[in-house]
Each structure stands twice: as C-alpha cells, then as structure tokens.
Amino acid sequence: MVLKASASFRESLPGQFVMVRMTDSNAPFLSRPFSIYSVRSRGGDTFVEILYKVVGKGTDIFSRLREGDAMNVLGPLGRGFDVPSTCKKIVLIAGGVGVAPLSFLAERCEKEISGAEIICYMGAGSSKALAGLDRIEGICSVVKISTDDGSRGHPGLVTEFFGHDMELYADNDSRIYSCGPTQMLRSLHKLLKDRPVACQVSLEERMACGIGACLGCVVKTKSDGLVRVCKEGPVFDINSVDFS
Amino acid sequence: MKLKMGVDIGGLTLKNPVMTASGTFGYGEEYSDYLDLNRLGAIIVKGLSLEPRDGNQPPRIIETASGMLNAVGLQNVGVRAFIDDKLPWLRGIDSAIIANIFGETIEDYVKVAEILNDAEGVAALEVNISCPNVKRGGITFGSDPALAGEVTRAVKDVSHLPVIVKLTPNVTDITQIARVVEAAGADVLSLINTITGMSVDIEKRVPHLENVTGGLSGPAIKPVALRMVWEVVNAVSIPVIGVGGIMNARDALEFLIVGAKAVQVGTANFLNPGVTADIIDDMEKYMSEKGIGDINDLIGTLKI
Incomplete structure (x- = not known):
C-alpha cells in the first residue's frame, strides 16, 4: 500500500515505522504499526509505502481500500537500524513481510555505503508468500531463498539456511539485520548466541499509540527490564532482547 | 465573540474544561511534538506510586469492538523520579499539572501525597482508587465504600492540594461510593475509570492479556460513563469530571451537558495525539454557533 504523506517523511530511516488508521472510522479501532518499506518523492509529493499480509481484522479492512481513500499516517x-559506514558485508535475514524494513535498508545502504556487499536470506511459508522478492533481488548481490514447504529455494527455515553460511560473516566488517516472526528471531538469537557477531532485529508488538505513552508494546530485555518497542525500538541489538 | 472557556473545580482554575486522562498521556512530554500543551486545561500524568513499578508482562493490550483492553499494571517511574526528572519540564507548560497517585496500602497513598506537597508545579492530586489491573491493588479501595472513604480522608488529611478522587465503575451503585467519598472530604470526583473486561484467543484458548483481565476503554464505554456521571452529578454537590470514551467535541459536550464541570480525554490520544486541541477548537465552534459565551452556561443544562 502506498500512502501520500507529508514531506517530513523524507527524513525516514530504515527500521522506522508508521501508525496507520482509517480516517473517521472506528474499525479497526487502534492504529496499526507497519515498518516503512520505501519513501519516494514524486512531483513535490512524498509517498510512504508499507508491505502487509492480511492476518486480522485491520489488515483485512486495509486490503479492501480503494485508490484515493483517506488514511491517517x-x-x-x-529507532531505525544502525549501519557503520565502514561495513563491508550487510546480511539481511527476512521472514515473510519482514522483508519490508530490510528492503528499505538495502536501498539506503546501496546508495550510501560504497563497496559493501548486500546479501539477503529470504524465507517464507511458500513461494507465493515471498512478497517483495523482485525488489530486493534488484538491490542485493545475492538473494538466497528458502520456503517452509519447499516450493521454492531451500526447503526449510531461513534461519537454518543462514546457519550453514554463518561462518562467512564472522568478521568485524559484517553486520546482520533481521525482521520476521518472533519464532524466527528466537532461532536466530540461538544461532548467534555466544558469537561476537553484530546483529540488529526489528521487533513487532501490538501498539496503541506508537509514541511511547500507552506502555502497551513492551518487550523483555536482558538488562533494562521491560522496554517500549515503539520508542526504544523497534530495532534492538539481538543480544539485548530476552527471548526466553 | 470572546468565549469564556475557564472553569473552577474544587479550588482549581482551568483555562478550559479539557484534560488528558492519566495513563494515556505519559508525562506530557511524549505529546509535545503533536500539540501545543499550553492549550490544555490540565494534564494528568501517569499514575505515580511510592516506588517505581515495572507493570505487567506483555501482552498488555488488545483491541475490542470500538475500544481496547489494557493491563499495563500501573508501570511508572515512582513519585520521586517524577519530581526529579519529569516535573521540571512540565513546569514550563502553562496548564494545570495534576499528579495521579495510587498505592497498595493507605500508608502508601499518604506517603505519596506527602511527598507531592513539596513539589512545586503540581496543581492538584487525582487519587486512583479504582485501577482494576493490579491483582492486589486499587480495586479493593474503590469498590468498598468504607475503604474508599478511608483512603480519601487519609489523603485529604495530609495533602495541601485540591484532591480529586477517581471512581471505578465496577460497583453496584456508584452514587453510594460517590457520596461516601464526598463525605470523606474529596474536593472533586472524576469518573469513570476503565470497566474490567476480558478477551480470549480461540485458536490457542488463552486470554489475550497476560494478566487475564484488563480495563476496557474507548467509545465502547461512553454511554455507561455518561450515565454514571449523570447519576453522580445528581447525587453529590462537589464538582464532577467526566471521563470515558470521549473521542471528539460532541462526546465531551454530552458530559458537560449532563453536568460534568470538565472532561478527561483518554484512549483518543492514542489514535490521534493532537485530538485534545481539536476537541477544544470544536467545542469553541459549537459555543459560537449556539451563541453560548461562557462554557459554564452550558454545564448541567440537560433537559429531561
């Protein structure tokens, strides 16, 4: 979905999100958080793109919208992803529509970090669920695909596929970025545990306000207790999150 | 026409009757990018306890039909950190700053109230005797007339500030509690707090909230809140603040017409962080259109 938005969205950073709500409707009641998939300027207007899968009432209603309908954004x-300018290998691990912020990140890194290789491991339930594949293939030097049902690429979980190659990214100049279902991030956390690899993950949680006031979206961290996904995140260092 | 929007409630003068409800507006600062906080009649900050609290484990919120359930569990920085870290910033805001307080024992309430006596910049206390989220917490105070009166009197005895007591709707007869709390010395009543509710995930057959039950808020509760405010206005002689599901100026005006002297906007802040400024604007528009020069001439004008 592409949303016409104010010019201030040009400052968006990969990993940041938007709260989206139907204008003048209480169904769905709460705004829904989505990672930003892309921000484009065209003819003086700014457009924010989000990528979503229909999973519940809110996304079902969004899927029935027509061009020109009004949304509040x-x-x-x-907080977005941090990428050191000296980074040589940028490894993206995407699960389903979790590819959205990683695709935005890849686009930025391709422009701003010269000489970095961008590699993506992309997993989904089936080949049909590999949303956003074409775009990320156009940016990354390598895209390695896995599907749970084996309908495309490596059969099995994306984290298993990545696990086989993990040693390739053990150096200081590599950075790993991931977004996907919590179960996937938990597996990744297990794989990377006790390794000196820098990895940031974007978390998803139910939210009411998105600006740090409702305290609804907290996640358990290892050293800071419960923190807000909307304010202290959604991007966290994987080792700071308590996945137990 | 220059409109008079100011209201006096229990020794507290507000520039207009629109306040933000505790727990929906953080400590004010969270909203400073989205509206001019100086426009608000009052800011009621997140509930404060004697010691900091982590609150409940997630999941803490779930959407419901025209509303939401929350079980945040009164997470807060504690009253001392509020005074040291949050209040200095709030002193720069030209709105009444009201500290919402709660405790698990009467002694806790008293200590928090005493600590706030010395805090410059706090205009009033709002005593939460009604939060349904904490297993051993406020519910026992707010649903038991004797306890509700006891905690009110204890806070009144020590506090130098106007004391607002926030009532729970989870009682058989809210007017009974309201009368007891009035008799115990409360300067103002605010109502309603959230209505205890529940939601179940039928796939996993588990509650949607880790705490099992939560507080229902949003437009779903507005008719209940309005009815209770109307009943309480008719039962007591101290000012009443209307709270519950206010989404826009029309909703706010309903509460004023039934007799609330002011309103609190809660869950609507989550959906649109600038909503309170819109409500003030639209309220003024209504008054201009109706030829009402003073908001006080509208309050309690319900015709039955």
Missing part, C-alpha cells in the same frame, strides 16, 4: 516513529 503518523510517523516516522521509533
């Missing part, structure tokens, strides 16, 4: 919100 709040953002850009939260």
